Amino acid sequence: MKKKVVIIGGGYGGIRAAHALSKYNEFEITLMDTRPYHYLQTDVYDFIANKSTITDISVSLVTLFFGGKVNFLQRKITKIVPNENKLITNFNEELSFDYFVLAIGSRTYFPSFIEGLSEHAHGVKSIKRAFEFKQKFEEAIYKKVESEGVCELNPDFNVVIGGGGLSGVEVAAAMAEYSQRFFAMGGYACGGIAVHLIEASESILPGVDQYLVRKSRQRLEELGVNMIVGDKILKVDEHSVHLGSGKSVPMNFMIWTGGVEVRRIESDGFTYNPRGQLKIDEFSRVEGFANIFAIGDCAQVVNTKGKTLAPTAMVAEFGADIAAYNIAATEQKKTLKKIEFDLPGMLVALGGFYTAGVIYGIRLSGIFGFLAKKAVSHIYKWPLTRKCKKSLVKSCNN
Ligand SMILES: Cc1cc2nc3c(=O)[nH]c(=O)nc-3n(C[C@H](O)[C@H](O)[C@H](O)COP(=O)(O)OP(=O)(O)OC[C@H]3O[C@@H](n4cnc5c(N)ncnc54)[C@H](O)[C@@H]3O)c2cc1C
16 A cells, blocks of 8 residues: 655645655655645746746646646645644645655744834735735836826835845845836836835845855945845834834835744644744654654754755755655665755846856856856746646646
């Protein structure tokens, strides 16, 4: 009889784990996600900058797995009972498993100590949020266009981005470049939209390679982004963002990219770090459980050199390979693989045809970086959409 593997989360990690496990014949694989699509968060900056549509940043999980070895169910997991190897869904179904992979990612964390933040700021970690935000941004651009003849009466539209990490920098650059290009194209005089990027650390992209920090800063300056570093956001109200230094920044729309948290699913016996990530061992297993694995943003991934890896799509995919291998190795009573990988580098999209990157120590910027980023995203997405198209043909023939 085949062993049941249940994967929760159809993101970067979950999909990779499902595909890796489907190479083995001894498993019956089920993947569940609350959403029927995989959201390509890494490409959301293009969506915001009106260069792509919802279908460019999502892949249907229904067709991706249709007729294959993986059974996809649109479900939310509400409870895990690890000691009984079972889980409960939002339909109150009770499902059993032999092996279980948690790949539930993370969501935007709105700290409650920043007064007004959760009421007035938006996140970009869901398509719905990104879509709502894009619509508001376009509405603001339209208002600017409409008031061209009386532009002195129309105050600047201020977009504030809280958090100068990778996603904050990419979103700020995309928005600033888009609004500049948009107004220039139509020959409008009213000027663009003011983009403010606020980071509490002394520099944007804290902890990132200095070359990337320098290039990103230069590019954001060229795009006219107002960078405020070393200042904390204390309070947000309807029209302003108030900082620790006493300054206030005018705000019509705010995006918060200042942190992520892991959605807790009711369960017994799991241990978490202070950021809410599951603690896992060197084989990617949830501490204390030999048949439960956690990968991607929801896990605290530490490699064999003791380095804690930043939550990225790449780490989720590497973790998926380890978890899939170790599930098969456990079943086949082979030696398990340890988490030995490290990140090869980073690419930061900085609006238009400009990306800065460091990959295996090689520095890239401008169009070369842009092409590298596009290639990475194409190499990732193309096999998934190809599979979906094949499934559609299969389903039409049945
Ligand atoms: C703007 C932005 C830019 C980024 N740029 C990059 C980049 O350039 N490079 C990079 O490597 N990383 C980047 N990242 C980070 C990257 O997107 C994440 O690290 C990655 O998505 C993590 O993958 P994951 O599989 O752990 O989770 P996700 O891809 O988030 O997938 C988790 C899935 O779990 C599902 N889920 C959650 N809870 C439940 C539940 N209870 N039941 C069922 N399903 C559930 C969710 O619906 C979701 O589909 C970026 C992130 C953002 C926001």
